[in-house]
Amino acid sequence: MLTTQTQSEINPEETDWIQQTRQGNDDAFALLVERYQNAVYHLCYRMLGTSTEAEDAAQETFIRAYKAIDRYDTGRKFSTWLLSIATNYCIDQLRKRRLFTLSIDDMPYFDLADNGPGPEGTMLLGERQQQVRHLLSALSDTDRAAIVLRYWYDYSYDEIAEVLNLTNSAVKSRLHRARLALAEAWSDQNGQTQIFPAHGMPYATQNI
């Protein structure tokens, strides 16, 4: 879980880096990039499904954050603001991708070797990541973001609401729907008893 980097309260060290960036010190922003690169990249990867797109989205997120640093409200947590930029960018990319009717499952699968534990381990890890990707493909863009923030970043409902610009009750409702869809996708994947045998999915699964 990416908790150590994202769950802290407003960090005075980061506030200092932000101030320095505002005064034109690029090295200060580089420290922020270093600190949050994993968190942002992972979110982008879970949202988009390939390392190429995740890399591009993560880099663009930091570029956008850098450009908008003067507008950043230091009363907010930097990580929440940054992940909000990343989420919005990924959702935009997914919308554009949908114009070409390409599903996340149709994307080529050829990466994950960056921190792999040797060939066999990499293969197992790859299978697992593929399974996660397949599960997440059962969700709408916003629901997927909510699930990723909840389970990999340990975000509270309030924090998810802030990132996704939703109300707390909307987040609850989306997470409820997303969990049902995930459970159903899991059953499909593992050949288990169908959770909704009579009615089918309560929520469209082919929406990516």
Next chain:
Amino acid sequence: MPHKTFEAWIFEDDELEEQDEKILRQHLQECDQCYALKKTWPKVETFLITTPPIMPAAGFLNRWQERLESQRKQRGERQTLALLAVSGGGAGAALMLFAFALLLHFQIFPQTLLGTIAQVVDWLLFLDVAGEILLSLARTLPVAIPFPVWMGFFALTGAGGILWLKSFRKLAQVQGFARWA
């Protein structure tokens, strides 16, 4: 009790109260759908939580810095082009106004002189229909258009000039994009 409540209880992160737990257990004995969900969901949740995060390839920061530099360069080029366009546009507009003012000025000269100069101007400007149009405009506009409209025209032209000056200054100013220049 609505079915959604039971699902929400199954998804609940915190422990349920004893009474609710009892109601849920009873419901699970009657409802296959919720029973399947109760069996499946913890596996899904554990699977998600225990799947390791994906990290970017080494050198992410360097790649980001290169990208930032490249975008700055592109921005600089765009700004230079915009500056040229604003300058060119301003110069063009000023020339047009100058030509128009000249034509208006010729209107008040004696007819014979006006005829000669108008022909020269006509020949110099376009040698074609454009000159004719400008001349006819020059002859008719001062009379046809009331004075307040002329005032409005010149006020707008002046405002356009000020706007151009401000755009030029903003584009040429270094402090405005210090981090981006």
